[in-house]
Amino acid sequence: MSSSFQNQVLADLRPEDRAALEPHLVQVILAKGEVLTEQDCPVDQVYFPETADLGNVMTFPDGRAVETSTVGSEGVSGLAAFLAEAPCTWRIVVQIEGTAWRLDADVFRKQVEASPVLLTRALQLTHDYQSQAAQTAACNAIHEVAPRLARWLLLVQDRTRQTEILLTQGDIATLLGVQRTTINAAASELRAGGAIEYRRGKVRIRSRDALEGLSCSCYQAQRRRSEALGIVTDLQRSDAAAAGAVPA
């Protein structure tokens, strides 16, 4: 059993919560495209991603599926449904393969009920995911695709720390709810701005600063909200440390 967790919820657990949960945690490797919880189904297990990144995806009868929010190393999957003991509103699918800790939802629920500190954390995360989904819905309605793509790449990098994102333009198009060629055009804009390079099946982030400059305001808005709640990823933590460092 690992003594230091990359997942922030697990890393921040108080000793008594950690003692209760740790024996039940199972480390898993999640493959891209794996469905962890199906839309409208109960949340039997929750996942605390470390290097994996999960998408909360709304599916439609015609087969289309659009991402509403993402869950990575800052949090835990299926939280709102789990807390409400209701079916999951969306499909939870692995968008970036990697590692995570799996826990039976009943074990987590029991501990959340026993620990006010853990309950507060769970409610803050639920609020943050709701806020992210609302921001994304509004963003999808009014912002152009290139700034949305920039925002989305920043969100994924924040959670996975990866410079190379192994997704095809088709995958990204599905998640953003647009056509593949539209992503090709948007990626071409970001490339012209010096932010990314891309080849088939792979996007490489060249400059986070350039990407932030090309992103819509939604990225910073959401990040400020999350940080105010103390919900940050590893990458954001080291970013903040670097920004606050006094130059030698």
Place this chain on the structure above:
Amino acid sequence: MPRYYFSTRNGHTLRDEEGDVLRDDDAARDMAVDILSEVLPSQRERLGRGGQYLVRVSDEDGHALYEIKATAKRTDR
């Protein structure tokens, strides 16, 4: 089902090397209209300067099947 390629042009041409497998020509035309409507908001400035934006659909042999395009021009002078 056939594969269709969607290149776009706004001064320079962005070629499509991947293509999409679709039911038929009509589905390809519909997709081209979607692409135009999704990309168009980023082309305001270009259209305002009298430019055009174009989506071209080609088949697997490289034959152009459709062109969907947008232009903007003043009509009172």
